[in-house]
Amino acid sequence: MREADIIVVGGGPAGVSAAVEAAKSGLSVVLCEQRPALGGAIHRQPAEGAAPVAALPSLARRWQSLSAKLSASRVEVRTRRAFVGIDSTGAVLIDDRAAGKVEVRRPRALILACGAVERVRPRPGWHLPGVAAAGGLQVMLKEGRVPEGRVLLAGSGPLLLALAAQMTAAGNPPVAVVEEGDPVSRPLAATRLLTHPFILPDMAVLMMPVLLRRFLWRRGTRLTEITQSADMLSARLRAPDGREERFEVDRIGLHDGLRANDFGLTADPPSGLVILRAGDLREVLGAHAAEADGAEAGREAAARLEGRPSCGSRSAMRRHRALQHRLSRIFAPAQGATVLRDCPDETVICRCEGRTIGHLKEQLAGPDAVSARELRLNGRFGMGACQGRFCSEWALSLMSELRRSAGVPASPPDFAETGVCRWPLRPVALSSLANAGIYDDTRTERHIEGISA
Amino acid sequence: MTAVRTFFWQGIEVPFRAGESVAAALSGANIHGFGKDNAGSQTRYFCGIGACQCCLVRVDGRTTEACLEPVHAGMIVTALEDGDA
Amino acid sequence: MREQHSSPPVIVIGAGIVGTATAAFLAMAGTPVRLLDASAPASGATGAADGAVSVASKRPGPMMTMARAGAALYRELAGQGLFQGLFHKRPTFLVAASDAEADVLSDHSKALGEVGAPVRWLTRDGAADRLPSLTRKVVAVLEVEDEGHAIGYSIVSRLISAARLKVERYCPVASLEYEGRSGRVSGVRVGGAVIEASAVVVAAGGGAGRLIGLPDVSRPRRGQQLVTERAPGLNAALPGSLLSCSYLLSKKHEGEKADARGYGVVIDPLETGQFLIGSTREEGRTIPENDIEAVAHLAASAQEMVPALGQLRILRCFAGIRTATCDGLPMIGRMPGTENLFVAAGFEGDGICLGPLTGRIMADLVRGEEPEMDVSPFDPGRFATGSIAA
Ligand SMILES: Cc1cc2nc3c(=O)[nH]c(=O)nc-3n(C[C@H](O)[C@H](O)[C@H](O)COP(=O)(O)OP(=O)(O)OC[C@H]3O[C@@H](n4cnc5c(N)ncnc54)[C@H](O)[C@@H]3O)c2cc1C
Ligand SMILES: Cc1cc2nc3c(=O)[nH]c(=O)nc-3n(C[C@H](O)[C@H](O)[C@H](O)COP(=O)(O)OP(=O)(O)OC[C@H]3O[C@@H](n4cnc5c(N)ncnc54)[C@H](O)[C@@H]3O)c2cc1C
Ligand code: FES
Secondary structure, three states, rough: OOOOOOOEEEEOOOHHHHHHHHHOOOOEEEEOOOOOOOOOOOOOOOOOOOOOOOOOHHHHHHHHHHHHHHOOOOOOEOOOEEEEEOOOOOOOEEEEEOOOOEEEEEEEEEEEEOOOOEEOOOOOOOOOOOOEHHHHHHHHHHHHOOOOOEEEEOOOHHHHHHHHHHHOOOOOOEEEEEEEOOOOOHHHHHHHHHHHHHHHHHHHHHHHHHOOOOOEEEOOOOEEEEEEOEEEEEEEEEOOOOOOEEEOEEEEEEEEEEOOOOOOOOOOOOOOOEEEHHHOOOOOOOOOHHHHHHHHHHHHHHHHOOOOOOOOOOOOHHHHHHHHHHHHHHHOOOOOOOOOOHHOOOOOEEEOOOOOHHHHHHHHOOOOOOOHHHHHHOOOOOOOOOOOOOOOHHHHHHHHHHHOOOOOOOOOOOOOHHOOOOOOOOOOOHHHHHOOEEHHHHHHHHHHHHOOO | OOOOOOEEEEEEEEEEEOOOOOHHHHHHOOOEEEOOOOOOOEEEEOOOOOOOOOEEEOOOEEEEOOOEEEOOOOOOOOOOHHHHO | OOOOOOOOOEEEOOOHHHHHHHHHHHHHHHOOEEEEEEOOOOHHHHOOOOOEEEEOOOOOHHHHHHHHHHHHHHHHHHHHHOOOOEEEOOOOOEEEHHHHHHHHHHHHHHHHHHHOOOOEEEOOHHHHHOOOOOOOOOOEEEEEEOEEEOOOOHHHHHHHHHHHOOOOOOEEEEEEEEOOOOEEEEEEEEOOEEEEEEEEEEEOHHHHHOOOOOOOEEEEEEEEEEEEEOOOHHHHHHHHOEHHHHHHHHHHOOOOOOOOOEEEEEEEEEEOOOOEEEEEEEOOOOOOOOOOHHHHHHHHHHHHHHHHHOOEEEEHHHEEEEEEEOOOOEEEOOOOOOOOOOOOOOHHHHHHHHHHHHHHHHHHHHHOOOHHHHHHHOHHHHHOOOOOOO
């Protein structure tokens, strides 16, 4: 059995286009996706019998075209395979959940296209049942389960409006979208978006329900607290003028932006293995960029394996980056950056381990200037099952807030210092590790038939 | 001609659509809390992409993310707090 | 409080468990002390260890004797409050899976009896009763009482806050400064500066040998470990740690081959409801990283010993580097020929157990007081005088 030349991880637009492009060179390519189906964050396919959710105009038909190319290619697609890391010898570890074993693979190149994760800032009550990441609600919606009851969306960024528009189309608009930024108050920045004409139809789709007043759009407003009363959630909002308002709802979707899903990946990979990053995992630039970036990564991987000069400048990304910068300026919080240290001490930071802002303050209370790694170990921040994906960023920023306010001149602590660059990237069943084996094609039916023939 | 397919949540039969996740099917049945996890926190659907580990359930004895696990007819799904493996 | 001493402070190099305990006991006794670390507290072996405070796992001889005293100190300090909530008393179960292992275990039980460790053999039914999750495929199980568990980094953190130490982080000591030919050290060199010291304690783990001019007396021995998710029920069903006899064997064959890799499985139920599964012994490995071959081997052995572990998920793998001397014993004491230079290093896989005791002994030695136990078997002079070839 010959090992694949290239393994691509992630079946979103970046991974699929990387696999398709890389396979054009004639090299063998395997595409691994943790879910049962490809599509990624944006092109998630509905369950049987559920109505598909309309994609944004600029993205319509992109997926059909990509999947057609994939079917025509010689890429081997393996679903329900989660990439869980690269070990110290350069082995690529894939958790085959259905088979209950970790595949140990040794490709010549690895393209990582695991997308983005949402940022959700700790606020009092964010950990309550009924509160989800807004993108999580969107995933549900795309799978065909429209969030029911009274839904409030809060945080910042275009994703909130996209989800609101999709919910409206699906028949249950949110009661309100609470946006910390105030895009309308920045007309100059908004006109700059005109230099990116391809997103204009998308913007029209996003703004239509706002203009039709299908839901309230509270701009410049911050959700400051969620409490639970009986079986309802109560959200407290603060407007720019300081006025407070409450909403009683069934569900809340929070979203504070996206960040690359590159947790636990080391900056310097073991020698010998070519590792490329693509799409949102490399830089969060949206779906169009991800597809183009993936294609470039695919070509670059092939070129490097074949000893050709690699073209990989990724220059096309500059335009997408400019667009993202403009968007983030438009959605900049109107009330200034939030200060975590002002949240009540009971506010949960690390949900997995149940650690709060108060616990963190305790760790830093003594005369000794503890490092980020000690904070992690002794305070158990980021020691739980999500391995810090949701809390490390906030624990570290609270730490520097507190240090700054105590007048300790500290360099911003980073993830590397907390020592979290290691595998498994995801929890893996002990039995699957015990069964870890060199990937062996003789186990697949196709091959067995070949032998018996 | 889709026959109604079901799986079991805490011993109760729950219908599902082929191709959806355990989390989506539970949400369809209006089940939003999946019990307490082993650190005592309430489990529930959150990120939808396997990252947050907030949606852990036990499927045929294994701990897994409800949002990633495709549901099958007859699958036995329980809350974590029902005991260890 | 104003500085009363005109003489410079004692400098302790290394904020692992040994150096931190030394500095803490000195500070608590009123001796001014500065604790320096090249990185941060518990960033070496101490922060990547299992925490067996165990006599059961020691080699017969001075180590076993010292471990008895080390475990007794943990019990004492837990009772007094200093280690309260951090030290958890519980037995160790030594498990033999074959007749050959049972023979090794039988000898070992005699040695344990000789140092006064309370041991008892479990019958087959007794083992099934007491250890319901343990595989039935065992030949013999020996229970050792008076043992316990403590997490190295938690102990370090507690000592730092109790003694109100301010650790000087990112402060790598390049060399020691000697006072002419007086046979004294005058301080330590960090970067371009010299920090004055009235005495120096080198507790720098793997970095100690170079500082004291004996770079070849110790070598690194890597250990890889796994941590599971929480499983309170399964955890509660295991009253102590399980130690396979292959662990004793892996400690015994102290790497004849330069790149030898031994596996001795330990399954430790942690207070959080998690399990820690250790560990490899890999000669000459200095980089704390994990490879799938070792991890799969540990996972398989653990699952063989406690089949129900197979269903738990592994959250983390990590690795630590032990520092082993060439005769297998640590160096504890004054450097011959230098009256105010002390060393405490080379604790291999036993430093969590021995760290606090060593710290108290070092504090006594530095203060010119009689230590509570005889440490002559660990005299660093045995290497300096060339009586043992490094
Ligand atoms: C919840 C959410 C909603 C979004 N909504 C929008 C939107 O409305 N409009 C927009 O322009 N952009 C949106 N984005 C951004 C979107 O991610 C990008 O536009 C685009 O989908 C990026 O493509 P990608 O291929 O890089 O990543 P993705 O499309 O995210 O694909 C990554 C794939 O990798 C898989 N994967 C992840 N980790 C592993 C692993 N360890 N092993 C195996 N497979 C793995 C995932 O299951 C996924 O299929 C959203 C992002 C998120 C997270
Ligand atoms: C996998 C594994 C499992 C283990 N399990 C157990 C167990 O169950 N029970 C047990 O008792 N023991 C166990 N141990 C052993 C135990 O961890 C060590 O013996 C103990 O931590 C040694 O402590 P130390 O203070 O001597 O060294 P370290 O913890 O290594 O500390 C030395 C410190 O010195 C610093 N340093 C080094 N050079 C310099 C310099 N030039 N200047 C300034 N600072 C410097 C380092 O940064 C480091 O912080 C285990 C070890 C490993 C690796
Ligand atoms: S909802 Fe986050 S892992 Fe399932």
